Amino acid sequence: MATNRTFTMIKPDGVENGHIGAILEKINAAGFRIVAMKLTQMTKRDAESFYGVHSERPFFGELVEFMTRGAIVAAVLEKDNAVEDFRALIGATNPAEAAEGTIRKLYATSIGENAVHGSDSDENAAIEAAFHFSGRELF
Ligand code: UDP
Numbered sequence: 001m002a003t004n005r006t007f008t009m010i011k012p013d014g015v016e017n018g019h020i021g022a023i024l025e026k027i028n029a030a031g032f033r034i035v036a037m038k039l040t041q042m043t044k045r046d047a048e049s050f051y052g053v054h055s056e057r058p059f060f061g062e063l064v065e066f067m068t069r070g071a072i073v074a075a076v077l078e079k080d081n082a083v084e085d086f087r088a089l090i091g092a093t094n095p096a097e098a099a100e101g102t103i104r105k106l107y108a109t110s111i112g113e114n115a116v117h118g119s120d121s122d123e124n125a126a127i128e129a130a131f132h133f134s135g136r137e138l139f
Contacts, residue, residue: 005035006082006119008090010073012066013113014047015039019074023116026103030089032077036133042068049132058114074132081124084094086118 010023018029027034042050047067054060079085091102095114108114119125129138 003082003122003125004082005076005078005129006076006125007117007132008086008119009117010071010075011113011115012068012072014107014115015073016070017107017114018106019111023103023107024073026089027077030079030085030103032079032086034075034084035078036074036076036129036138038074038132038137039071040074040132041045044068045093050128062112063133068133068134076133080092083119085121087120090116094137098106106117112115 008027011019014020014023044064047064048055051060051063051067057063071099077086088090089103091098091104093104093114094111095104095108096111098108103116104114107116119128
């Protein structure tokens with residue numbers, strides 16, 4: 001996958017709280033092109049694998065439970081410098097520390113239930129996009 005792409009999820013809290021539209025507006029206004037998108041739900045196995053890097057962390061069980069409790073919006077986004085620019089748009093993991101105007105500052109409720117995911121490297125963006133989408137679903 002090209003390095004001008006990143007992968008995002010609107011997490012179950014963002015969907016439950018009715019923020020899909022507002023978050024997509026922010027993404028659009030920031031100049032990202034939506035390359036793939038779907039409403040889906042992660043299984044326990046999906047979430048354990050997706051967040052496998054955190055498997056030894058104390059919050060892992062809660063994170064898997066949270067990420068599987070309802071629908072998510074999964075999407076692939078394209079823009080120059082997509083990974084870094086999208087991390088800036090979403091803000092810090094903990095919304096209390098996120099900059100004003102960022103998606104997490106506006107829509108997250110806690111460090112765990114923080115509304116959105118954004119890939120942290122080009123390599124992970126490619127892995128995460130392939131986790132959720134087949135080649136024919138990328139436009
Ligand atoms: N998380 C949590 N408690 C923590 C740190 C992280 O529940 O103390 C959750 C949170 O949903 C976060 C995800 O685990 O988004 C992945 O953590 P990471 O450090 O990779 O943060 P991110 O890259 O999502 O900002």
